[in-house]
Amino acid sequence: MAKQTWKPGNMLYPLPAVMVSVTDGMGNDNIITVAWAGTVCTNPPMVSISVRPSRYSYEMLRRTGEFVINLTTEKLAFATDYCGVRSGRDVDKFAEMKLTKEKAQFVGAPMIGESPVSIECRVKEVFELGSHHMFLADVLAVHADEAYMDKDNKFQLNNARPLVYSHGEYLSIGKSLGTFGYSVKKKNRKPRKPAKK
Numbered sequence: 001m002a003k004q005t006w007k008p009g010n011m012l013y014p015l016p017a018v019m020v021s022v023t024d025g026m027g028n029d030n031i032i033t034v035a036w037a038g039t040v041c042t043n044p045p046m047v048s049i050s051v052r053p054s055r056y057s058y059e060m061l062r063r064t065g066e067f068v069i070n071l072t073t074e075k076l077a078f079a080t081d082y083c084g085v086r087s088g089r090d091v092d093k094f095a096e097m098k099l100t101k102e103k104a105q106f107v108g109a110p111m112i113g114e115s116p117v118s119i120e121c122r123v124k125e126v127f128e129l130g131s132h133h134m135f136l137a138d139v140l141a142v143h144a145d146e147a148y149m150d151k152d153n154k155f156q157l158n159n160a161r162p163l164v165y166s167h168g169e170y171l172s173i174g175k176s177l178g179t180f181g182y183s184v185k186k187k188n189r190k191p192r193k194p195a196k197k
């Protein structure tokens, strides 16, 4: 296989593109679409988002040290893109996209009601890396939409049709190829026949 070698760049795809909600604590709320987001630690649960200082949301993040990560879905694709190409300096994205503000439990920033999962976060440290500053944050709470609970009360996130962002394109998730650990799982054995007496 012949691979072209390119200069260093960002090519870690696919990714989720999330809608991050923020507030200035003085009545102004905003949403910024972020693809440079990630889980960084299981215990304690921690995430990161990387944001350019030029964004309107940046000052809010710095001031309050709080944000909510709202997962996106196929239904939210248009709003996800819009919140990533329009600035809160010029438009009220909640109003324009008819998104519902829901009060969060621990942070001042509102959650987005239409999102299947909202993750409340408090910034622990900011790393001024270069073009983007990385906000390393503790997860304070996860809110999951009951509409995606199955009969066994198990959350079926994939039924919400999560949005995938890959190399400049929004995609839906495809068919399931297996579940966690399936590669090493023992094949279903036939039940043993009872021993003859």
Ligand SMILES: Cc1cc2nc3c(=O)[nH]c(=O)nc-3n(C[C@H](O)[C@H](O)[C@H](O)COP(=O)(O)O)c2cc1C
Residues within 6 Å of the ligand: 017, 030, 031, 032, 033, 034, 035, 036, 037, 050, 051, 052, 054, 055, 056, 057, 058, 080, 081, 083, 084, 085, 086, 087, 088, 089, 132, 165
């Ligand atoms: C799919 C997508 C992903 C994006 N990811 C990031 C990101 O990770 N960090 C960032 O600073 N901006 C990112 N942006 C750009 C901001 O969302 C965009 O500049 C937005 O208008 C900023 O809003 P604000 O000025 O209201 O804060 C992304 C945009 C899109 C469409």
